[in-house]
Every structure is written in C-alpha cells, then in structure tokens.
Amino acid sequence: MKECNLTILENEPLARQVYRMTLSGAGPCRPGQFVNLQLPGLYLRRPVSVFDAEGDTLRIIYKTVGKGTELLSTLRPGQTLNALTGLGNGYDLEPAGEAPLLLGGGVGVPPLYLLARRLLEGGRRVKAVLGFNTREEVFGEEDFRALGCGVTVTTADGSYGRKGFVTDALPEEYTYYYTCGPEPMLRAVYRAAKGSGQFSFEERMGCGFGACMGCTCQTAAGPKRICRDGPVLKKEEILWKD
Numbered sequence: 001m002k003e004c005n006l007t008i009l010e011n012e013p014l015a016r017q018v019y020r021m022t023l024s025g026a027g028p029c030r031p032g033q034f035v036n037l038q039l040p041g042l043y044l045r046r047p048v049s050v051f052d053a054e055g056d057t058l059r060i061i062y063k064t065v066g067k068g069t070e071l072l073s074t075l076r077p078g079q080t081l082n083a084l085t086g087l088g089n090g091y092d093l094e095p096a097g098e099a100p101l102l103l104g105g106g107v108g109v110p111p112l113y114l115l116a117r118r119l120l121e122g123g124r125r126v127k128a129v130l131g132f133n134t135r136e137e138v139f140g141e142e143d144f145r146a147l148g149c150g151v152t153v154t155t156a157d158g159s160y161g162r163k164g165f166v167t168d169a170l171p172e173e174y175t176y177y178y179t180c181g182p183e184p185m186l187r188a189v190y191r192a193a194k195g196s197g198q199f200s201f202e203e204r205m206g207c208g209f210g211a212c213m214g215c216t217c218q219t220a221a222g223p224k225r226i227c228r229d230g231p232v233l234k235k236e237e238i239l240w241k242d
C-alpha cells in the first residue's frame with residue numbers, strides 16, 4: 001500500500017453514468033488491485049478498481065451511484081486526489097492455462113482489463129465476455145479488442161450484442177476463468193462456469209486496508225477481510241451467505 005497525491009489528467013464520460021479517469025503519480029498496481037480515493041468533504045474513502053496502470057499513470061472507470069462518485073465526476077484535469085494505491089491481493093495469473101476466460105458485469109469489467117493485458121503479454125489466448133443491462137451502459141469492448149482479446153458483449157435487454165447474461169455466452173473451451181461483477185452475477189458464474197476460477201468481490205468497505213474488520217466474511221479457509229485478503233477469492237474458498 002502506498003499513499004499518493006494523484007494528479008487528474010483526464011476525466012471523461014464513457015457510457016451512461018460511467019466515466020474514465022486518468023491520473024498520474026501512482027505507486028505500482030497489479031491486476032485486480034484497487035485504489036481507495038479520498039474525496040473532499042467525505043469521511044470514508046471510496047474504493048475503485050485499477051483499470052490500467054503504466055509507470056506512474058493509473059486509469060480507473062467508475063459509475064456514478066452516490067455522493068462520492070458524483071463528486072468524482074465533477075473533478076477536472078489538474079486537480080489532485082489523495083489515494084491509497086496497490087490495495088488488495090489482485091488476481092493470481094499462475095493457474096490461467098493457455099486460454100483463460102474473463103467474465104465481467106457492469107463496473108466489474110474494469111479490473112479485467114489490466115488482467116487481460118498481463119495474460120496476453122504472457123502468451124495466453126484470452127476471451128472476454130462483458131455483460132451490461134442495456135446498450136447505453138456498454139463500455140470497454142473496443143479496449144479489450146484492441147489488446148487482442150476475443151470479445152462477446154451481452155445485454156440483458158438484447159439492445160446490443162447477445163441478449164442475456166454473461167452466463168448465456170460462455171464459450172465451449174477455456175482453461176480457467178476470472179470474474180468480477182455484482183453478486184447475483186458472481187453466483188450465476190459460480191454455478192454455470194466449468195472448472196475453477198477467481199472471483200473479485202466489490203464489498204462495502206470501511207478503512208480499505210485491513211484495520212477495521214468491517215469487510216470480514218467467512219471463507220472455506222476461515223474468516224477473510226475482503227479489502228486485504230481479497231477482493232479476489234478462489235472458487236474453492238467461497239462460502240455464499242445463504
């Protein structure tokens with residue numbers, strides 16, 4: 001973990017309620033890690049996944065859902081943000097095999113991008129299935145394609161790409177999977193995807209670095225703090241609450 005004062009380079013709308021922000025001055029970040037942003041006037045930091053990281057430049061993609069993210073969307077290039085960077089365990093690339101599958105839903109798509117880059121750099125063939133509710137919410141398709149991934153987009157209402165959920169577009173062949181998205185999607189992936197994989201959880205957080213125990217959940221390997229021992233859990237570790 002590193003505390004940094006990040007300078008905003010860009011903060012642009014990407015899709016309905018979704019923005020991409022580029023920042024400079026960040027510490028190193030691995031795929032699946034997150035940053036915790038301090039916003040003016042708000043006590044709790046807001047956690048956001050690392051979309052991309054290169055040198056000290058960091059990119060995030062966020063959806064405006066409340067006070068913090070609304071405020072984030074009003075910030076302009078040149079302004080600074082205090083952040084804790086390099087948080088969480090991130091995805092383990094080791095078990096990916098030759099042809100890993102990435103399954104992202106909504107704002108669960110961003111952490112899969114840096115993962116895709118690293119997997120492709122390691123010589124893997126990567127397929128991504130990106131799921132959204134409707135056409136206006138779709139983002140990231142061209143970014144993943146430009147990296148060299150095979151990409152399928154699904155929308156729940158069928159207004160773009162394949163109609164349905166990411167679990168309706170699972171390819172026949174893949175060696176392992178990585179996923180991030182809302183909990184109902186993660187549960188569906190857990191049931192439908194074959195073999196093993198890793199799941200990233202976007203749990204509500206307090207401190208974000210392991211101190212308050214507010215994000216503790218039970219796993220097959222005992223209690224874990226999602227912010228520090230996660231947000232990524234292996235399939236075999238997950239115990240669903242009901």
Ligand SMILES: Cc1cc2nc3c(=O)[nH]c(=O)nc-3n(C[C@H](O)[C@H](O)[C@H](O)COP(=O)(O)OP(=O)(O)OC[C@H]3O[C@@H](n4cnc5c(N)ncnc54)[C@H](O)[C@@H]3O)c2cc1C
Pocket residue numbers: 034046047048049050061062063064065066067068069070107110111201202203204205231
């Ligand atoms: C590890 C991690 C990575 C994340 N990565 C991203 C990301 O890449 N892009 C992105 O847009 N969001 C991401 N989130 C979710 C993001 O942190 C919340 O949307 C944000 O904190 C909401 O703050 P707010 O002040 O705008 O909303 P608030 O006013 O705090 O809440 C507004 C609404 O959003 C809901 N909400 C708040 N936090 C969460 C959460 N963690 N999960 C689900 N619903 C929540 C609340 O229940 C409420 O309904 C991530 C969360 C975690 C824990």
Ligand code: FES
Pocket residue numbers: 204205206207208209210211212213214215216225226227228
């Ligand atoms: S949010 Fe404080 S321990 Fe995880």
